Amino acid sequence: MSTTAVRHEPPAAAPDIKWGMPSRLIASFSGTAGLIVKLVLLGIVNAISVWAAIILARQDKWLALVVLAAATLAIDLIYLSKRAGAVPLKFLIPGTIFLIAFQLLPVLYTINVAFQEYAVGHIITKDEAVKAIEENSLAQPDNGKTYTMAPAKDSAGKLVLLLVDDQSGKPFVGSAQGLEPLADDAVQLDDVGLIKAVAGYQLLKGQDLVNADTALSNFKVPTKNGAALRAEGLDTAVELRPTLRYDGGANTFTRLSDGAVFSDNGQGSFVAAGGEELEPGWRTYKGVDNFTSIAKDPLIRKPFLRVLAWTLAFATITVLASFFIGLFLAITLDKPGLRFSKVYRALIFVPFAVPGFLVILIWAGLLNDDFGVVNQVLHLHVPWLFDPWWAKAAVILVSIYMTVPYFFLVSLGSLQSIPNELVEAARVDGAGAWQVFRKITLPLLLVAVTPLLIASFAFNFNDFGKIYLLTGGGPQAEDQSIAGSTDILISYTYKLAFQAGKGTDFGLAAALSLVIFIIVAAISAGTFWRSRSLEEMR
Numbered sequence: 001m002s003t004t005a006v007r008h009e010p011p012a013a014a015p016d017i018k019w020g021m022p023s024r025l026i027a028s029f030s031g032t033a034g035l036i037v038k039l040v041l042l043g044i045v046n047a048i049s050v051w052a053a054i055i056l057a058r059q060d061k062w063l064a065l066v067v068l069a070a071a072t073l074a075i076d077l078i079y080l081s082k083r084a085g086a087v088p089l090k091f092l093i094p095g096t097i098f099l100i101a102f103q104l105l106p107v108l109y110t111i112n113v114a115f116q117e118y119a120v121g122h123i124i125t126k127d128e129a130v131k132a133i134e135e136n137s138l139a140q141p142d143n144g145k146t147y148t149m150a151p152a153k154d155s156a157g158k159l160v161l162l163l164v165d166d167q168s169g170k171p172f173v174g175s176a177q178g179l180e181p182l183a184d185d186a187v188q189l190d191d192v193g194l195i196k197a198v199a200g201y202q203l204l205k206g207q208d209l210v211n212a213d214t215a216l217s218n219f220k221v222p223t224k225n226g227a228a229l230r231a232e233g234l235d236t237a238v239e240l241r242p243t244l245r246y247d248g249g250a251n252t253f254t255r256l257s258d259g260a261v262f263s264d265n266g267q268g269s270f271v272a273a274g275g276e277e278l279e280p281g282w283r284t285y286k287g288v289d290n291f292t293s294i295a296k297d298p299l300i301r302k303p304f305l306r307v308l309a310w311t312l313a314f315a316t317i318t319v320l321a322s323f324f325i326g327l328f329l330a331i332t333l334d335k336p337g338l339r340f341s342k343v344y345r346a347l348i349f350v351p352f353a354v355p356g357f358l359v360i361l362i363w364a365g366l367l368n369d370d371f372g373v374v375n376q377v378l379h380l381h382v383p384w385l386f387d388p389w390w391a392k393a394a395v396i397l398v399s400i401y402m403t404v405p406y407f408f409l410v411s412l413g414s415l416q417s418i419p420n421e422l423v424e425a426a427r428v429d430g431a432g433a434w435q436v437f438r439k440i441t442l443p444l445l446l447v448a449v450t451p452l453l454i455a456s457f458a459f460n461f462n463d464f465g466k467i468y469l470l471t472g473g474g475p476q477a478e479d480q481s482i483a484g485s486t487d488i489l490i491s492y493t494y495k496l497a498f499q500a501g502k503g504t505d506f507g508l509a510a511a512l513s514l515v516i517f518i519i520v521a522a523i524s525a526g527t528f529w530r531s532r533s534l535e536e537m538r
Contacts, residue, residue, distance in 0.1 A: 038079060042075070042076060042079060042080075045072065045075060046072060046076070049068055049069075049072040052068055053065055053068055053069065056068065075093060078090060078093065110510045110513055110514065111510075111514065113506055113507055113510035114290055114291070114507060114510035114511040114513070114514050115285055115286065115287060115288070115290070115507075115511075116283050116284065116285055116286060116290075116506075116507045116510075117267060117268045117281075117283060117284050117285070117286045117289075117507055118283050118505075118506040118507035118510075119504060119505040119506060119507055119508070120504040120505070121279055121280050121281050122268045122269075122280070122281040122282060122283055122284070123280070123283065123506075124280060124282055124283070125282055125283060126268075126282040126283075126284075128282070129280050129281060129282035130246055132280050133244065133246070133253065133270070133278050133279075133280070134242065134244065134246060136279075137242045137243045137244035138227075138228060138230070138240035138241065138242055138243075139240060139241065139243050140238050140239065140240055140241075141239075141241050144238060144239040144240070144241065145165060145166070145167065145238075145239040146166045146236065146237070146238050146239070147163040147164060147165055147166060147172070147229065147236070147237040147238070147239075148163065148164040148166060148189075148193060148194060148195060148235060148236065148237075149161050149162065149163050149164075149195070149231055149234075149235055149236055149237035150162045150194070150195035150198075150203050150204075150235065151203070151204045151209060151212060151216055151231070151234070152198065152201040152202055152203045152204060153201065153202045153204065154173075154175075154200070154201055155200060155201075158175070158176075159212060159215055159216070159219060160173050160174060160175050160201065161173070161174040161175075161219070161221060161229065161231065161237055162174075162182075162187065162195050162198050162201060162203070163179075163229070163237055164187060164189070164195060170184070171183075171184065171186060171187040171198075173198075173201070174221030174229055174237070175221065176219075176220075176221070176222075177222075178221065178222055178223070179221055179222075179223055179229065182198070186198055186199045186200070194235055195235075209234070216231050217231070219231065221237075223239065225241070226241070226242045226245075227239055227240060227241040227242070228240050242256070243255060243256055243257060244256065244262075244278075251263070251264050252264070252270070253270050253278060260272050260273075260274075260276070261273070262276070262277075262278050266284075267281075267284060267286065268281040268282050268283060268284035269281040269282075286507070290507050290508050290510070290511035291511050291515070293508065294508075294511065294512065294515065299481070300508070302479060302481070303477070303479060303481040303482070303483040303492070304483075304492075304512075306477070306479070306483065307483050307487050307488065307489055307492045308489060308519075310392070310486070310487075310488065311461060311488040311489045312461075314392075314395065314396060314399070314460065314488060315457050315460040315461040315488075316457070317396055318396060318399040318400055318403055318460045319403070319453055319456050319457045319460060321396075321400050322399075322400050322403035322404045322406070322407050322456075323407045323411075323449070323453060323456075325400065325404050325407070326403075326404045326405070326406070326407030326408035326409075326410070326411050327407065327408075327411040327445070329348060329404070329408050329411075330408050330411035330412040330415055331411075331415065331437075333345060333412070334412060334415050334416065345408075345412075348404070348405055348408050349405050349408075349409070350405075351401055351402050351404070351405050352402070352405035352406055352409075353405075356402060356465065356466075357465060357469060359398075359401075359402055360398065360402075360465070360466055360469040360470050361469060363394075363398045363401075363470065364385065364469065364470050367384035367385055367394050368384075368385070369381065369382065369383045369384060369385070369386060372384070385470070385471055385474075385475075386474075386475050387475065388475055388477065388478075388485035388486075391471050391474070391475060391485055391486045392485065392486055394470070394471070395466070395467065395470060395471060395486050398466065398470060399460065399463070399466060402466075403456065403460070406456070407449075407452075407456075410448075410449055410452055411445065411449065414444075414445045414448045414449060415441070415445065417448070418440070418441060418444050418445070422440050422444075423436055423440060423441070426439070426440055446531075450527075450531045451528075453527075454524050454527050454528065457523070457524075457527075458520050458524060461488070461489070461490075461516075461519075461520055462488075462489075462490045462516065462520070463488070463490075464488075464490045464491055464494065467486055467487065467488055467490075467491045468491055468494070470486075471484070471486045472484070473485075473486055473487035473491045473492070473495065474486065482495050482496065482499060483495065489512065489515075489516050489519075490516065492512070493509045493512045493513055493516065494509075496508050496509040496512065497509035497510075
């Protein structure tokens with residue numbers, strides 16, 4: 001029996017791994033350095049949480065305070081934990097926080113506002129509205145006193161009013177706590193009777209007086225029976241008395257002159273029996289009234305339907321025209337050996353490379369009906385931006401100009417991914433160029449492009465910047481509504497929310513935003529469902 005010796009080779013040396021810069025940077029934060037960085041970042045997070053908790057406690061937001069404390073504690077426990085199961089959470093938490101902060105919370109806030117009476121005259125809370133009504137009710141009575149006044153600071157640096165009664169000549173000092181008399185010899189007057197010095201007080205002059213302008217305009221000195229002194233200008237103060245009295249228990253205002261009672265009507269206003277309303281009102285929930293007004297109120301329904309029809313037409317025409325033009329250019333330039341093809345592609349790509357707002361502003365100048373290059377070169381006098389129909393045409397043309405490069409790139413890439421064998425086989429079977437395009441190229445192209453068409457439709461459906469910068473939504477429509485001839489739903493919503501005057505209605509604008517979301521989501525979902533048949537061609 002023979003034996004065979006087995007030779008044992010030494011293990012091969014491990015290959016020399018070269019770490020890249022990102023890997024070396026990450027490795028440098030391991031160990032003690034990483035722990036220090038982690039503790040510093042957690043310290044910053046906890047400091048911000050403590051600051052936010054103090055603010056929430058002052059505003060009696062106890063539920064939010066509990067959520068904040070629980071979230072902060074969870075973050076600390078997860079990032080200080082050494083368990084393997086906590087590793088995925090360490091990567092998920094930052095993204096989750098940003099998702100909640102920048103996506104979920106704005107959506108929830110919009111939904112909340114959509115169910116409120118939140119419009120001009122109903123911007124503040126009820127407590128703020130009560131205080132505002134009480135301040136607005138202050139008026140100078142027929143026998144009200146007037147004072148010669150000088151703004152000043154006391155020994156503690158607080159704002160006070162130095163006063164001399166115009167009737168009795170007695171001096172006073174007015175603070176936020178009330179009116180106190182001064183000694184007769186404490187006040188020095190100049191030749192015209194204005195206060196020039198008071199012992200123990202520093203008069204505000206020059207830049208100090210300018211800096212105190214806002215504080216002075218809001219400063220009131222309470223006196224007897226709810227009256228107050230308020231500065232009128234820089235050297236005069238007048239006595240104001242309330243014309244309304246608020247009863248917190250009954251939740252009513254009573255006018256002192258005639259006894260008229262203003263009660264809470266449950267819609268954010270104090271209203272008298274005859275319909276007279278006190279201003280301002282306050283925010284309050286009104287249910288689905290904002291949504292029903294879109295459907296029932298003719299002043300809102302007619303502009304909404306008109307704007308909706310134009311928005312659908314604008315987005316559809318822009319996307320389809322841009323796609324087919326881009327596809328045509330892609331097919332034209334997708335020719336092997338075509339001379340200057342790179343130059344042509346670069347020229348087509350220019351509108352996509354230049355910042356969009358610059359392109360829009362340039363086109364706004366080119367289309368000017370008086371000195372625009374387009375009219376001058378073509379020897380026309382077309383009111384591109386001032387006629388309702390020409391303005392619509394201008395918006396569509398500029399949108400197509402800016403969107404074609406995108407679909408050119410998409411179509412060119414998709415065309416180059418189609419197998420040449422399919423095209424050659426079709427030609428061998430006798431198919432012409434149009435049949436190859438209709439039966440092979442276009443269906444295969446749509447498999448890749450359909451999701452992008454839907455995304456482009458949603459983008460153009462809400463393309464606020466293009467409308468705002470090019471036409472501002474104008475020109476004015478024939479129905480004289482706040483919605484202009486070229487306003488799309490998103491720009492119409494903006495005008496409802498922020499345009500001065502009666503158009504300022506945040507609640508209605510929020511409701512309209514939700515309607516826009518539902519419309520876009522429904523169209524996108526329906527299109528995706530109908531396009532599922534294209535998946536069979538993969």
